[in-house]
Amino acid sequence: MSRVSAIALALGLAASSLALSAGAATAPSPAITAAVADASRPQADKDRDADRKPAEMLAFAGVKPGDKVVDFMPGAGYFTRLFAKAVGPKGRVYSLLPGEIASRSQKAVDGQKALAEDKAYGNIVPLVEPAAALSLPEKVDVVWTSQNYHDVHAFMGTETVAAVNKAVFNALKPGGVYIVLDHAAEAGSGLRDANTLHRIDPETVKKEVEAAGFVLDGQDDALRNTADNHTLKVFDPALRGHTDQFVFKFRKPK
Template identity: 55%
Template sequence: MRKKLLTGVALALVLSAGMAQAAPSAAVTAAVADKGRPEADTKRDADRKPAAMLEFAGVKPGDTVVDFIPGGGYFTRIFAKTVGPKGHVYAMGNPPPPNATAPPPIAAVAADPQYGNITIVSIAGGDFKLDKPADIFWTAQNFHDLYARQRNIDVPKVVKAIYDNLKPGGVFVVLDHQGAPGAPIDPDDKLHRIDGAAVRKQVEAAGFKFEAESNVLRNPADDHTKMVFDPSIRGHTDQFIYKFRKPR
């Protein structure tokens, strides 16, 4: 009898752990499995766990999603396929510098015929206004860059603009490399990290309510002292992912 009881308790714990992160929806699963994604992207999936990330964010068909500072478009492509033809994706980043000799990589993604629902939006100094409010703002491994001295960005202004361009009840999801707990923000951005507590303080100050955290990309073996591009930790840094909601 005791053995059966213990077995039942153990099973309940396993089930509870499994329910902590819902299984990806059919739309998300299909977007990640899309054969049109570049091989360079799919090779990163084991480390970035995109299906779990989109499910945590709550991305679904018909949504308007803003990929804030999209880089090469890793998540932009997946968002575009998940939201489908009735949804829309804004790829939002800084305008190219005056001396740029080539368009940013995201331009090629937006121009690809299979992604007809992507619009590139440039921001300057934190001022931007979408033509329709978004369901989700998303930024991955880039929030720390906003504080870099050379960017000269008014971070509170940017976060407030994100708040203002979200629908009531919309969410802002921040994924980034964890810095040492309590470490001050480094304007020289030497490690490309930020303490999650500093992010929460900044985002909540704009009016957002913290809703949830995913531990899917956490790595307790990362001691937060190495630059994220160090070969010993690259691709396996300790990363937090926070979901904030704009009150209705």
């Protein structure tokens, strides 16, 4: 083999390895495409699609018709509504608001109430219970949390985070997935910025979730932003909606 060929082969292998570690993008299914295009979605949600890339996120999570999904700390329900349409009438979406958040955030309570009252989404089941309990009526296929993992640390403490991750593990079917999407903090910062900048070090998330028994099964880099230097609060007008975000897929072993 010539030196040029050897170099080309090495570069090809390196590129393949990088693509595998980052998680190759999966084409959205017709169910996911239809969910994003659903006319009953609030306009405010649609206006955020370019930044939040919902079709790619749901495809990465592997959401499909008939699935049972937990949206943990759903906010105003941006992803909850998408899940509801993507899983269809044979699926179910549990909109889970931790009691610890409900007791201190009227905005979160109002979001939960709006989901429960929205007649366009009949397969959403609102739940309010302690964060570490996750007492569900059935095992689920996907547990999803978006831009909230750092808040569990900030509002509930590290011991509660460990209990939450273990409860998620127990709530999933064997082979089920736990998706964590959050604002990235500076590498090596650990939990330093969770309560101030509302960010968390991705490596800290990996270690904590894997400690509960999960295996890292991929990551999606569609929401990464190299222009974000991780020093601003995520609500800063100069950056809001465009933070550097990581998306991890953890799988419960079969």
